[in-house]
Amino acid sequence: MSRCLVAARHGAGLAALILLAGAVIAQQPESTPVIPLGRPGEKTLYIMVRAGAHLSAEQLKNTLTQGLNISQATIDGKPEIRQVSPFIFDELEALTSRTAKAVEGANAEHSVIRRLPVRDQGMWAFHLQSQSHVLKKLTITYRNAGKKEYVPVGPQEKGDVKLIVPGSYAVKLEANDDPVAYEAEVVELGGDPQKLEGKWPALDRCYVVTMHNFRGDQNRLFTIIQDPRQVANPLDSVRLGSDLVFVFANMDSNAASVEGDHFSGNSLVVNVSGALNRNTARVWMLFPLTKQQAEDKLKELRAIKDELKISQVVRENAIHSGTEHVVGPETPARWLELSEHVTGRGFRRVIPLRDFKGLLEKYPAAYRLLVWEFDNGVTRAAIQVVHPDSKERGYVVDQILKEWPTAIKERIGSEPKK
Known part of the structure; x- marks a missing residue:
């Protein structure tokens, strides 16, 4: 069609x-x-x-x-x-x-009244000449209904004329009728009342x-x-x-929750699902991080709005899935590649750990950042997802490893003696 x-x-x-x-x-x-x-x-x-x-x-x-x-x-x-x-x-x-030119929201010669850029056709803005002016009453003459008086109310109150900011008011007009003129009673703080009147601008x-x-x-x-x-x-x-070509489309993706991280022996086994309804080639995990490190790195990455750049930054400090990486207290955070599980469900990596006492001292709570990546052989780009907790949309998800403290404590002293 x-x-x-x-x-x-x-x-x-x-x-x-x-x-x-x-x-x-x-x-x-x-x-x-x-x-x-x-x-x-x-x-x-x-x-x-x-x-x-x-x-x-x-x-x-x-x-x-x-x-x-x-x-x-x-x-x-x-x-x-x-x-x-x-x-x-x-x-x-x-x-x-x-070559199209935007049309004024009202008669260009009329500097007081403007239609508000909202779906409601009857919403207008009535601007006074100064923020020190207060609108006491507004009378609008309609083509069919004649004159109708409005008394302004505060922003949180119900009414057809509401204060927006000092000197500006939102006006909701009568439906199915055309305003033709207005009279406004205005008071300046510390001054005498004055009357403004004129034609209502035609649109x-x-x-x-x-x-x-x-x-x-x-x-x-x-x-x-x-x-x-x-x-x-x-x-x-x-x-x-x-x-x-007009294309009507939805764009939505959700970062699925972790599918059951667990500890096996002296290793952390990470399991993360792919981005919903997206072609996920791999998942990257920046680990290990303290809470402050996670917050600082997340802020830095959120400032990058380009999905291609996110992938580039990740790969500057990456360890691919074929390379073993042991994590201890002094191990700097690296982007670890999670490869697709042999079952085709989710992405997985086994991370050997050492010096559990030192890990607990350095990371009483352990955090990580996750990035889902698209890769078609030509383009590598971060996939935009919805954070499973905050519901915010972005390219990076921060998470705490909930089982970390208990699991690390249980393994202190379990390492073989050298």
């Missing part, structure tokens, strides 16, 4: 910007197929429209319906129209067009139109809906982009 995103701008009437996005199904391994959002062969058109405040969704639907009829194109059902924030329109337009309305299973000539449709000789309220400023 392909998808076409169309954006439109309306000058005197309806306006449209049209951006084409075809859903391309890339070749993937059989185990992770791309799942199309619809039946094979379907095309869904998304049309983003910026319209004047006086134009309704119904007028827009009529224009599109006329265009479909004249072009002899068909869709499943009728055009679905949903109003969205102008900020969504501006963001998508900027992302899909190098264009923005809509997303969805046409399911479009069948026909889309170029002919786009031509017709711009032609004032064929439709009553044409779209204008139509631009049809190309080479745009």
Whole structure:
């Protein structure tokens, strides 16, 4: 199924910007197929429209319906129209067009009132000239309902006009009505009350139109809906982009918990599962660490935002799985490679330990850092995971070895005498 995103701008009437996005199904391994959002062969058109405040969704639907009829194109059902924030329109337009310009949140000449960049279409910000000014009452005149008075409340209180920061207030407007004017009673600390009044700034309305299973000539449709000789309220400023592919995807991975570290004889046997739903080639463990060392190293690594760089840093101080590494009190922390277990479940390493008394003195509590690594033979990169305890997302997980103190104490004196 392909998808076409169309954006439109309306000058005197309806306006449209049209951006084409075809859903391309890339070749993937059989185990992770791309799942199309619809039946094979379907095309869904998304049309983003910026319209004047006086134009309704119904007028827009009529224009599109006329265009479909004249072009002899068909869709499943009728055009679905949903109003969205102008900020969504501006963001998508900027992302899909190098020449797109963001539109002011309100009339450029109006320095007091701005629409807030939130999903709720009725949320506005009312800014006073100074932080020392206090809004005592706000009266808004609506096109249909007439005047309505609002008394501001504190940030934690319930009300339609709330203080955000000194001098600025959030205003929730009446639904399905247009504000046309306002009067504000303002008091300056230590000064006399004053009245502010003016027109409420008009903003264009923005809509997303969805046409399911479009069948026909889309170029002919786009031509017709711009032609004032064929439709009553044409779209204008139509631009049809190309080479745009919209892919809807989730990106999530979880670091599974340790699968039962244990001590066998005088060795620590480490078992760690792979990153969930990711192709884990190996796991790296920085060990041994004190609590302070773990905190310092974790802070250092979290400052690196590049997964390729994380792998490079790890390998600068690494001991690979084929090399035996004995850990004692004076052994510096190294990145130890955990190789895939022969069962194919998780990653494992056996770490011989020595001088248990010295280890307990140096590490009354032992910590480690873990990094899951992707490796396809060309690229090596750290896998982003969710910390099993804090639920924070990152490339590095810190953990304490819970059984360490008890196991080390039990083994003091158990080493063979030299």
